[in-house]
Amino acid sequence: MGGAEYALNQFSSPPNSLAAALSHIQTSRPAAALVEQRQHIILMAVATKSFRAFGSRVASAPSAGGGGGGGIIYGPPPSPGTLQAIAYKMLPSFGFNAKTQYPCVNDIFTRESNWNPYAANASGAYGIPQALPGSKMASAGPDWQTNPTTQIRWGIGYMKSTYGSPCNAWAFWQVHDWY
Numbered sequence: 001m002g003g004a005e006y007a008l009n010q011f012s013s014p015p016n017s018l019a020a021a022l023s024h025i026q027t028s029r030p031a032a033a034l035v036e037q038r039q040h041i042i043l044m045a046v047a048t049k050s051f052r053a054f055g056s057r058v059a060s061a062p063s064a065g066g067g068g069g070g071g072i073i074y075g076p077p078p079s080p081g082t083l084q085a086i087a088y089k090m091l092p093s094f095g096f097n098a099k100t101q102y103p104c105v106n107d108i109f110t111r112e113s114n115w116n117p118y119a120a121n122a123s124g125a126y127g128i129p130q131a132l133p134g135s136k137m138a139s140a141g142p143d144w145q146t147n148p149t150t151q152i153r154w155g156i157g158y159m160k161s162t163y164g165s166p167c168n169a170w171a172f173w174q175v176h177d178w179y
Contacts, residue, residue: 094156104166
């Protein structure tokens with residue numbers, strides 16, 4: 001007696017025909033084929049996620065030295081002319097290896113504002129790095145409200161002064177959902 005048949009028969013006095021039918025479905029060839037197709041779909045979905053992860057971060061735990069090198073597969077630099085490329089090129093001016101620290105900057109800015117320099121929320125956070133209050137970014141330039149480069153500069157500086165590196169900031173973000 002299958003699980004469904006047992007459960008349905010517990011609550012009916014004569015044998016339940018639905019329970020009997022369900023018990024036969026479990027052993028039928030069409031049901032076995034559906035189970036096999038489902039398993040194949042699951043395997044393909046996992047394989048697709050694995051394929052997409054190649055060339056991007058697959059783990060985000062920073063190394064013991066705080067450099068964020070542990071468990072990361074690095075992809076190519078971002079496309080030229082994008083805000084992401086500006087951040088990538090700016091990292092060495094803060095003393096960071098762009099190849100190791102950019103994935104963490106990208107993760108934070110993507111989650112905070114999706115790289116939108118005009119992103120604002122009710123708490124007063126503003127811009128690509130979601131500075132709170134936004135006016136803090138005036139320390140990086142008077143055009144902080146409209147210039148993505150100024151916002152990125154401030155955000156990377158904040159990560160360095162507060163956490164030591166973008167990947168340390170990202171490790172904090174992963175635990176707290178803010179940085």
